[in-house]
Every structure is written in structure tokens, then in C-alpha cells.
Amino acid sequence: MVKNVILDFGNVLVDWNPHYLYDDVFGSKRKADWFLNNICTAEWNAKMDAGASFRREVVLLQRKYPQWASEIELYDTGWWRMMRGTIPGMYSLVSELKETGHAIYGLSNWNDKKFRTYVQSSYPVFGLLDGMVISGEEKVNKPDERIYNILLERFNLKAEESLFVDDNPDNLVTAERLGFKTILFVSADALRRELVSYL
Incomplete structure (x- = not known):
């Protein structure tokens, strides 16, 4: 589950x-x-x-x-x-996931200074997350498995209870090897349809 x-x-x-x-x-x-x-x-x-x-x-x-x-x-x-703004449909989808009791986390390759200074405060969707791991702060990028393990350890998560969504197939390969369920992101509508199989 x-x-x-x-x-x-x-x-x-x-x-x-x-x-x-x-x-x-x-x-x-x-x-x-x-x-x-x-x-x-x-x-x-x-x-x-x-x-x-x-x-x-x-x-x-x-x-x-x-x-x-x-x-x-x-x-x-x-x-x-x-x-260019929030991906259409993603704020409402993340909100719905929160309302159904799912914990939401971020795992992203991003320069920490740019993210913390320009991005995080500009997009309300980040306020919905329960936690995040940013590559620039950890000094390691996806798809290196170390950053996935940092996420799991920091927030006391189990890979087999977690679904990872990314637009880069290479990042999903590592996640699957570690036991995550995965979805390749195409659009919010497509993600909503695929989530039915997992949630």
C-alpha cells in the first residue's frame, strides 16, 4: 500500500x-x-x-x-x-493527495541557492509538501542512489510504501531498484489516471 x-x-x-x-x-x-x-x-x-x-x-x-x-x-x-509557473493541474492534485491522508515529499535536482531564493517562495505548491530533499544541499544528484537513501532515512520512510514520480526515466530506474513504485510524469491528467492503480 x-x-x-x-x-x-x-x-x-x-x-x-x-x-x-x-x-x-x-x-x-x-x-x-x-x-x-x-x-x-x-x-x-x-x-x-x-x-x-x-x-x-x-x-x-x-x-x-x-x-x-x-x-x-x-x-x-x-x-x-x-x-513558467506551476504545471497545470498539479496544485489541485497534490492538495487532493494530502486530503486523502498521503504524505507528500519532494526529491529534486536543483541548485539549493536558486531554489530557496527564487522558487520555493514563489510557488504555493511547495507549501503542501511534508518535506523535501534538494540535491544542491546534499551535494549529490539523482540518479545516484545516495540521494534516495537520504530521503528515506531523513523522513523515516520505506521505499516499498512510497511512489516516486519523475519526468526523467533514468531517475526512475534507480528508484525501482531501491524498491519504490514509480510513475513517469507526462501531465497532471495522466498522473491522476495512473495513481488509481497505486492508491
């Missing part, structure tokens, strides 16, 4: 995408794609998710690619422009 629902944040609870910033900056999705695949890459962002200083990583990347210095700077100073 599922007692706990564990939710990822980015693109599960809140809409985050670097393209929201860089499509505007470059005036072209194709150019933004190139920049995000070659300069401000997902691998580079993962360093900040694991707790590296945004300021330090930006400066180091600017030294490596001085011709892109101003665009790299925006990854820090314009970071808020990558956000």
Missing part, C-alpha cells in the same frame, strides 16, 4: 526550461539549441544542481568561452526567466 508520494520538482511541479530564456535571447530556437548543447550544457548545469557555486561556474565558463560571456552571464542573472 502506498503511503507516501515523492515528487520531482522541475517539469513535474513547476515548469522550468532554459529555452524560455535563450529562445528570446537568440531569437531562434535552433541557435538556442546549439548554445544549450555546446556551451551551457545539461552536464554543466548538473554541477550547480550538485551544489557548485553558480557564480564560480559562470565565471569559469566565461573564461573558457569569452565570446559567449554575456549569454553565459544570463544563465545566472536571468535564471528566473527559465520559469
